[in-house]
Amino acid sequence: KEIDILEDEQRELKEKLKSAEETKESVVKDSGEFEKTNKRFEEKNKELEKLHKNKKSFDEKEKLIKDKEYADGQIEKVEELLETISEEKEIQLGTVSNKTIGIVLIVLGGLISLTVIGAIIGIPLIIWGIMKLKKREEKIKPIKTDAGAKKTKYLKEKKDLLNKKAVIENRLEEYKLVNFNINDFDELESLK
16 A cells, blocks of 8 residues: 555656756746847847947937027028118118209109190109209218118127027037937837
């Protein structure tokens, strides 16, 4: 009876031993797979970190380039405004001859007075033109405007924009070795 009991226990123990050996083989196999997967994960993680860092540099460089382009556009607008102010000043300082005005009025009056109804308007224009011809030359006084104040304001604005552009260009120097394009970051999402 004891022999039967011991044989049953022996059989159970052999089955447990066999199961334990299978589990041991599986654990060794899984442990190898784990090490391999862990090593691959660490490599991909380093690659992802490097790609994140490069993308951050790329984005910063792109932002600085856009800021520089915007500053260039603003500087160009300010220069156009300054040019416009200079042209306005030249126009205001110019003189208009009384003779020129007189001749224009006489010709205009003559053309209008060709009809009976036009004579009512044309004859006074001719008279006014003759008066202008006989009148002495007068210099037209320049119209006082705040062109000087505008010019000062725009020159200050231009100086500020040029300073801002210089700061942007200095910051861009830090990124001159960043030679990526957007296609270099295609695998970023798949790595994540």
